[in-house]
Amino acid sequence: MGILEVKDVGKRFGGLQALSDVNLSVKENSVHAIIGPNGAGKSTLLNCLVGKLIPDTGSVMFDGQSVLGRTPYEINQMGISRVFQTPEIFGDLTVMENMMIPCFAKRDGAFRMHAIENMMAEKDIVEKAEAMLVDMNMADKKDMHSASMSRGDKRRLEIGMCLAQEPRLLLLDEPTAGMARADTNNTIDLLKQISDEREITIAIIEHDMHVVFSLANRITVLAQGTPLVEDDPENIRGNPKVREAYLGETA
Amino acid sequence: MLGLNKKDTSLMIVVAILALFAPFILNPFPEGSAMAQFNAGYPDLMQRFVIFGIFAIGFNILFGLTGYLSFGHAAFLGIGSYSVVWMYKLLDYNVIWGLPLAIITSGLFALLIGYVSLRRSGIYFSILTLAFAQMSFNLAYSVLTPITNGETGLQVYTDDAQVLLGANEATSPHLFGIVMNSSAKLDLGPWSFTFNNGYYFCAIILLLVFYLAIRIFRSPFGMMLRAIKSNQTRLNYTGLNPRPYALAAFVISGMYAGLAGGLMAAMDPLAGAERMQWTASGEVVLMTILGGTGTLIGPVLGAGFIKYFENIFSKINDNILHQWFAFLPDGLEDFVVFIIHPFIGKGWHLTLGILFMLVVIFLPGGLVEGGQRIKRALSRKKDADAAKTEPAE
């Protein structure tokens, strides 16, 4: 029984069956990669997990509880964090403030009226956010206006923000897209470290096979809305069906 | 100090000094001089500066932080006023009954209106708030006349209940006997300064609520509000529910508006329906933007700016112009008066409109940005001076 159990999920957009009969089980403390051609429905599946979309059929259980019908923030409070394909950060806020918000969300829940306290006097939050920035190698950008960072930095910040919430399941939608090789390698290390040290389960969508094969313990290949195969990385690499549908000659 | 950082403390001190010494600061010109026309240091206007400052500070907590643009805040202003006058009518002229009630009723109304309106965002939200406020205004003006006294405005009549009214009690608003409309005058040479009880009462309240606003701005709550403005999607996916935060901000700013409305009635025991009209809601929007949205002091400046024009420029007439320019040769005098004439007196709207445009074109951040630019120019000059002197050392 995995921490995340997806059963028979289907989703239709108008005339397009984006997902059908998706079954997926993500084991606790594993790194589970979801790969597949463009338009296979990977992001759609992710959206169904976090409450952005409601699947037409099937069920999604996280840690024994159904996530369906819950709002995104409720699902997040259950322990699922998500990194978006195009970075979603608080552009008007500084990097430090961006990092503090998830810390508050973790400590205080979905809503708390703390209108009089001084934000900076919340020692535990400030320390945690600073530590996280150091972990993300962004301490020097602390007071920067986050909207004016380059895209790679934005993505790193977003990952950091998700980690600061200490989620139990981290969902990443192409976290290294557009990242320089050096940073990609750093991110791989970081994610490895996360899954080893923080006991966070990771589900990752990625087209960069270098990243996928460096991280994943388990891979699901999605094609045209249904899982094609699910297997260990080595087997996937050799699978002719996968090669044809997805990997091409290069892998 | 008081849990504020250095910058905020000095801002607070500056505001406190400005507020407490306003009777001097606003009356820079000697009585009877030609420029005395520009003096603003009389009780009514000083009270208005402060009251509308409070209104705008509260509005800015909603608009400046969350970005939700309410076009119906005047409704709360009106509700605050009606609450206070009703307390005069039922109990007595002590403002201590009415003001808390004003805050509570406007808070409740804000809760209701905000709860409904915040289901939508952007312009849809603005129009919902506008619709609620206009409904309140239209009803208060006519159908609800038994409660609001309609067009005439709610006021105290001698046959009102006033159950607490003591035999020797003042028959105008007061706080435990401190009568709001009584003043002390100080004459220094040609200068004359007025110290009005009501003004100081309002000023102290302003300082309190300004302090509260700083605390809110610097609080985690304030940061959440800014996060709402910045990216609601991210907020949702960070496990935070934007709705109660926005609603809390709406209610707080509604209470500020209610307090401001209550104070208006505390200074002048009358509550008119037009306080709830959309133009009044629009005015506070303009004040906030003009001063500098999202800044602490901006809304107060914006409020002062608009009220100054409304009360000082509208009173300048051709006669006064002729007095000012009497030193010019006759033809030239008439010409100058002719040129200035469209902008003063009944033309004060024109001047105001032009100034709105100039400010927003040249100072995108509002009056506060103007201040910052001056400061920067000065410090740059200082730097330049310093640079010049360096080689000499």
Next chain:
Amino acid sequence: MDAIILQILNGLDKGSAYALIALGLTLIFGTLGVVNFAHGALFMIGAFCAVTLSKILNLSFETIDPTKTDFLGNPLKVKTPYVMEWFGPETGAAIIDWAVPLAILFSIPIMIAVGFIMERGLIKHFYKRAHADQILVTFGLAIVLQEVVKYFFGANPIPTGAPDAFKGSFDFGVLLGYDPNVIIYPYWRMVYFFFAALVIGGVFAFLQFTTFGMVVRAGMADRETVGLLGINIDKRFTIMFGIAAAVAGIAGVMYAPINSPNYHMGMDFLVLSFVVVVVGGMGSLPGAVLAGFLLGILESFASMNQIKSLIPGIDQIIIYVVAIIILLTRPRGLMGRKGVMEE
């Protein structure tokens, strides 16, 4: 039943005024995304185009009539319009009589010019600025325009009649088999309705059957990218502004005989027109038109005595009640597009 038909007629007419104003506003506000508080002022300027033209046509020379005296007891100066002198009294009088329809021709170039100047000189710099800044600058502009008009024309309304041919009213009731005088309707209001339908149709056709509409929509969503595709979006925005100003202007011209123009008539319509546009849904021209007619008709119904006696004061608030209900049941108004000014 007759009362209902009557109010539907009234509503259609009110609605056509709302729809026309909302249409112009939607072109700027719903499509270009500029909160234009000066739109009412454009409507007002349109009405004053009619006033101005009628003043021009009435330009007169004075002759002294010694048989009569003026209020101070001096001999009375009698004014004769030049047009009467030039074209003869009858043709002259007819020209003056037709001042309002003529003013349409007169106003279109003026309004387009006003729109161009406004956009090039001011609004252009505000596309990328916050909506709040747009509000402040256009509100300032509205005040200025209004005060300028007040300076030249005064604050009092200025009567501007329809041609004599359109005076009086048409008895619909008789047509439908009712008694005379049961359902009557002024000719000019019928003209207004057909005129509005024509303008609305014209604007739709222009935006539908040319790619112009698509380009402007695209430009509003993402100016940069549209520029990358070789399209000079600035020019199109300017044109759009000109069209919107012209629509507002001719709506104002035709409205002049219905209610005497005054300098603050724009502000009177401003709030209402924003409500109409938003209820219609941001970015949707059909939405704006639909909402205009819907609110017009509902407003007329609410003013019926039978309904007023059920709910006192309902006619005061009907528009707002309907707006609230619609916005709560349909998140983006009647036909709003996603993402337009939702933040």
Next chain:
Amino acid sequence: MNVKPDFSKGHNLAETAPAFLSIWNMESYYGESYIVQNISFNVHEGEILALLGRNGAGKTSTLRSIARMDSPQVTHGEIWLDHQPLHLMKSHEAAAAGIGLVPEDRCIIPGLTVEENLQLAQIAPPIGWSLDRLYELFPRLGERRKQEGVTLSGGEQQMLAIARALARDIKVLLLDEPYEGLAPVIVDEIEKTLRIIKEQGITTILVEQNAVRALELADRSVILDTGGIVFDGSANEVLSNEELRAEYLAI
């Protein structure tokens, strides 16, 4: 810090421009931050130039400067395309002169269908490939032509962005990370497309994080670091220069 463009130094590049596209002493600013720092390079007709560098090196800014976008603001320097002075143009004029930029975040226009996105590109002359031909190249787009562009999957959006550039008759194609978020098979396909485009005689500047892939395709390469050029030479040279690769490309 509003520096006025200074073209007074007068290299008359109109006649003497050594190449098809010449960038000469170009400097650009985001507000007050100096981003593109006095760079000069040439691109020859028909070649593919790989513009490489770390995150934040200024690659995107360079492309945007060439396409004459509003930000960053080019304050100094000259850009000549086929004897036309791009530095004197606005972005829509540059586009008419033959520049086609595929922006890094694709910029599919919301509210428009796939087909409308393409039609939009064919409103202003010069018009390039026909829609049929584009659908032939990207059959997926043909299938989705009535769908709203922004709801396409990431990879589909990338195809649409490239197709949109080709829908215009361009001389230079500026590609900002075209492979980002694409499945390996598709990357292969796009690479093929780029070769086809090259055969058509279209000059290309390619910005890409996957440096090896880009270099294999490119004729020449320019490497940027903190807004300045650190290398300008043939693609093979980079591949063979260990030091350069390690220092600036982490490969």
Next chain:
Amino acid sequence: YTNEPTGSSVTLGFNVPQTGPYADEGADELRAYELAVEHLNGGGDGGMMNTFSSKALSGNGILGKKVEFVTGDTQTKSDAARASAKSMIEKDGAVMITGGSSSGVAIAVQGLCQEAGVIFMAGLTHSNDTTGKDKKANGFRHFFNGYMSGAALAPVLKNLYGTDRNAYHLTADYTWGWTQEESIAAATEAMGWKTVNKVRTPLAATDFSSYIAPVLNSGADVLVLNHYGGNMVNSLTNAVQFGLRDKVVNGKNFEIVVPLYSRLMAKGAGENVKGIHGSTNWHWSLQDDASKAFVKSFGTKYGFPPSQAAHTVYCQTLLYADACERAGTFNPCGVVEALEGFEFDGLGNGPTLYRAEDHQCFKDVLVVRGKENPTSEFDLLEVVEVTPAAQVTYAPDHPMFAGGNLGTCNPGA
């Protein structure tokens, strides 16, 4: 007392609408004020000072002090009007405030003056409440009111249209509208008319078509428009547009009545006023000496005849000055005493009384009609009847005016 003038001059506060829909009316009031000040200070031709029955004024200011004035903008809003009045009292030291062009504003400012201890001479205010339930000891009204309109109009309407008529009222939905509707309905019902319906219209309404369309079908043959300003201009224009005036109902010509007329409104409504009856406080075409003197001095200075608003505020300024002279003080209580029960003549409306009980002025009321063939842009109304004061006088405790309490004069600090 408040703002006792100590120097060589005395300051009066002229608080009129300078912006908003009534700005033109306010501008005309200001002209009249300036004229009055000029006359009080001995300038010009003296205007009605020469015809005024009281001869206390001598052209040397008031009590020997030169008259100065300050102006302000009421914006036709109670709040703004009070703010403006307060600044005159607190900043400029005005001992008397006057002006305004709506009842809401008049009542609000009157209340303020009572509290502050200065005299208020109301400008244009026609609601019964101003000297009814909202009357104040420090306030006086020279203008007539809704009741008086009804009393003056009823006999004329009876003569013109007979006693068997069905009236339909359209009424602006706020206090002034209601009191006028009540007054007119009462007066016309007393002479036998029936009231078919009373419909309230929103203040903000600009298009009255949906209120006017059902009128014909209601069996009414007279439409009474209890509207003022822009409302009146629009409702009348709309009514004429619907062709109501060409209709025959119940075998009678359909008629429209506008109980409260002003020349500026008539100008706004243009041709639509032709032949329509209403009442007004004063009109420049009156041929008594006082009116002629005023028209002459106003017309000479400004080039056009004065409006009733101008006349009202001019009179009030003279009356105030005269009262100060007679009382020998600016003390509000002295002034009140001098004005209460004051009878005079020579200000244009015949013998006039300032009644002590409610501070309402009683004088002749004019019934006017829109002129069919105006000779100039000012010549829009013609006087049909001068209703003598006695006919419009009512008891101070008349039910329409009941409920208020005049209180006692307040001299302030």
